[in-house]
Amino acid sequence: MRTEKITAGPFSFESGFPSLIENIGEDPNPAKALANIEPEHREMVRGLLEKTGAVLLRGFDVLTIDQFEEVARSLLGELAAYKGGDAPRHAERGLVYNASGPDKTRAVRAHNELSYAPWHPATLVFGCSVVAEEGGATTIVDGHRVYTSLPSEVRDAFRERGVTYIQHLPHAAGDPSGIKSWPETFETDSKEDVIAHCQASYTSAKWTPLGLLTTNRTPGTVEVGADGRQAWFNQTHIWRKDPSTVPDVTDMERWESWIGYGATFGDGTEIPGHYMELVRETLETCEVAVEWEAGDVLLVDNRAAMHGRHPYSGDRQVFVAFA
Ligand SMILES: [Fe+2]
Structure with a gap:
């Protein structure tokens, strides 16, 4: 409108x-x-x-x-x-x-x-x-509309508990996982600089034999605009791993032997699969193509x-x- x-x-x-x-x-x-x-x-x-x-x-x-x-x-x-x-x-x-x-x-x-x-x-x-010849619209989604469209159980869980993102980045580019290496991600080859930066800004960061393992605990929704309205602000629908394909996603020891991304609630507990389904459906409904x-x-x-x-x-x- x-x-x-x-x-x-x-x-x-x-x-x-x-x-x-x-x-x-x-x-x-x-x-x-x-x-x-x-x-x-x-x-x-x-x-x-x-x-x-x-x-x-x-x-x-x-x-x-x-x-x-x-x-x-x-x-x-x-x-x-x-x-x-x-x-x-x-x-x-x-x-x-x-x-x-x-x-x-x-x-x-x-x-x-x-x-x-x-x-x-x-x-x-x-x-x-x-x-583009065909397609190629940039899509936008109003975060406040997503927030108000979701059932209160889902949006309250994300607002109150936040999200923890887990990232295990390989040492070298071209990893079979397709995951960007830490030198590509942070645009430097200096191990000292990267670990200093990550330990200062992430919730946790450490080297493993496979690469760099970080966690980052952040809000799942944020207040925006002069009116302080709540907006959906997370990408758990992209990062969360399905427990049927990647078991023990909340076990940080298991993460040390597996390169990839994951997401849990802020306290490290599993995000229910049916919450993610609701989020995906809501994002689709709220999407506007430019x-x-x-x-x-x-x-x-x-x-x-x-x-x-x-x-x-x-x-x-x-x-x-x-x-
Ligand atoms: Fe983007």
């Missing part, structure tokens, strides 16, 4: 999920005009993002990495590096990354970026320079909204930066 349009300067603002900001100005270089946005209009963009969790900027022709980086910095300030993440991702340049992922034939399930890690970005900015047009920019509040991607064909080019 969209509300009435408000216009200010070269912008038309329309609240929704995502909210829509369209270019109604006549600047021959709209990407430059967006990068030079007036402070009062920037505040309106940020206000809309805080209120609704996702904002699509359309008609500004943001097509090159240079333009994208300038617009991202102008709207969000300093950009951040993608460190500690499980996704294979390479920097296109500087702090602008490729968001298209390795396997275009598979959907990327909805998630909050780095919700399993001790640090996560507050905001994501995506930009599309080349649209069909790209070349030159679009999409802002996502990483705590208030989850994101994912539909499968696609062709040479889709979508950039992402973090702030």
Whole structure:
């Protein structure tokens, strides 16, 4: 549901999920005009993002990495590096990354970026320079809608007990498990630096013969927006192992001989399988597909909204930066 349009300067603002900001100005270089946005209009963009969790900027022709980086910095300030993440991702340049992922034939399930890690970005900015031949929508999911749609038993359990993520990363790249090695994950080969960083920021971290084993206890829901509404904020539906295929997922000694990811409740107990089924169904129901047009920019509040991607064909080019 969209509300009435408000216009200010070269912008038309329309609240929704995502909210829509369209270019109604006549600047021959709209990407430059967006990068030079007036402070009062920037505040309106940020206000809309805080209120609704996702904002699509359309008609500004943001097509090159240079333009994208300038617009991202102008709207969000300093950009951040993608460190500690499980996704294979390479920097296109500087702090602008490729968001298209390795396997275009598979959907990327909805998630909050780095919700399993001790640090996560507050905001994501995506930009599309080349649209896929078929498919390739970026999906967004309103975390507050997920929270209120779930049975109270499920959302209360996650709000009260939180989540513990378990990560056992191999020493070297190319592990048969397909799991990113610790040097790839942390972008360094220094064992000393990695263990110092992990012991300072994770709940636990240690070396094993196979690799680096960490646990991270975090909230399963978070308060977002000026109104402090509760939002779903975890990726247990992706990380939790089914006990029928991976036994003893809560046994930390067993983890030492097994490379992979897992998730339990914060206190280390098993998350019931039927909770996960309900979460998956709810995420599907709440998913909104953002069909790209070349030159679009999409802002996502990483705590208030989850994101994912539909499968696609062709040479889709979508950039992402973090702030
Ligand atoms: Fe992501």
